[in-house]
Amino acid sequence: MNKRFDLPDLGIGIGLRTTHFSHILATWPEVDWFEALTENFLDTGGRPAWVLDRVAERYPIVLHGVSLSIGSTDPLDFNYLAKVKALASRTRAVWVSDHLCWTGVSGRNTHDLLPLPYDEATLRHVATRVREVSDYLERPLVLENPSSYLEFARSSMPEHEFLARLANEADCGLLLDVNNVYVSSFNHGFDLVAYIDAIPADRVVQYHLAGHTNNGTHIIDTHDDHVIDEVWNLYQHAVGRTGSVSTLLEWDANIPSFDVVHAEARKALRYRDARARPESEVAGAL
Amino acid sequence: MHSEPALDRVQRWMLEVVTRPGSVRDALESEPARREIAADRLGDVILPSATLSSERRIAIYHDMYLWRMVEALEFDYPGVAHLLGHSRFHRLVERYVAAFPSRSYTLNRLGDHLPQYIASASGFPRRAALADLARFELAITQVFDAPGDELLDGDTIATIAPEAWPEARFQAIHAMRLLRLDYPVDDYLQAVKRNEAHGSLRKNPRFLLVFRNELSVRQVALSKREWTLLSALHEGLTLSDAVERLAPLRPSLSETELFAWFRDWTRMGLFAGITTVRG
Incomplete structure (x- = not known):
């Protein structure tokens, strides 16, 4: 098995959203695959x-x-994980993903993807929990880089x-x-291309693309608009590596x-298709 | 030189700052937050960016928290939000989530305590009507998400011997709620959803059935007698005991009427099973 766990290239997918249910059921559009937001389907029988x-x-x-909250210092919620596992089995999910973040502590959930400090102690903590979750789900976990609006002073390494x-x-x-790379790069001032180039290409199972809202002083990851050209160019650069x-x-608002x-x-x-373009040409467009 | 707070302490601190009502400055200086990290150490924990101070950066999460709670509850309680108006609904949500913060992996059940909270909350107009409306909207979301059931069919009913009927107990479907309300909140909500003019919500008792049929949530206004019998069966009473509940109500229940009700209830798919003494 390779580092992508032999997970396939499913092509181009879109998020399964309630507002499109009727259209999908009526037309069965030619979409390669759908991504379902796990929590929207865990406790509903309707x-x-x-x-x-x-x-x-x-x-x-x-x-x-x-809501996996992989970075939380609360214990893992195996009641939640049991439901995720059952849903994955029922839908024959090709893989299961969540975010590198924490969403709550002390039993409470903010329902936000809160950032983690990037240091050795946090790395050990999260790595242990990722292994536990993968073992329980009996499948590799796939984790997404979050968009973030703050950085911790204690971080000793960059996110990538x-x-x-x-x-x-x-x-x-x-x-x-x-x-998210673009959003966090704007908010924290790191180099976009350096981030992408530091990500182990053979571990990338999936890409996300989305729109955002630029407030001038910072960008919020709103998923409410078209993807901007700079993000498309960054995507092309990333695909050139992977x-x-x-x-x-993702389009959620x-x-x-x-x-x-x-x-x-x-x-x-x-x-x-254009990923064969020379690196220098792509980098110049970013 | 300060030592770094452990990750669990940082997370408890950030949870308090992000979720506390009021301004982020108030949150940073609140006792629960200061118990974890002193307000004047903010810069030791969160770095400023080229454009934003440390306080402004954590304020983004603080502000988005309440916005997200308002959005989630507005989705489940459009009638309550409409009746209160934006500003009052915002204030209600701020107070409610402070009293009942989410402890679930899903936002779908965030509003489960809202009717009881409204019933005891002060400072909101039309509290009784508001609480009725909240109960009705909660019933809709509960019915929407309830597990599905295999329905009791006519063939099964036909196998029940006539002498077994008095002791028969019916198993209602999960996706069903019976509400006794003092205000016509069903009409109000329908008007809100259609962007139509709505009545003034004058007291006018309602006996409502909310149920799911073929994946759609439906509501039916019942007579007090029909509601009383169906409620008794829903509680698990035998048919004869349920009918007893109707004794104080007039007119007396006729066999023809009873059969007509059962025919309608079965057609609506309200029952998942029936048990008799003989099994």
């Missing part, structure tokens, strides 16, 4: 569960979570180094969110019609 099951009969499904070491030490896959990897467009979201996602094909 229409969302029924729709997900119908979609899973026709398309590959990937589960993407927001933390991710690279975590992937190797915990033997997990990476979901590289190119928009080869074609499953790619997904001000969601337009299915066709608009799908067309935006399919723009990724141009950049995947």
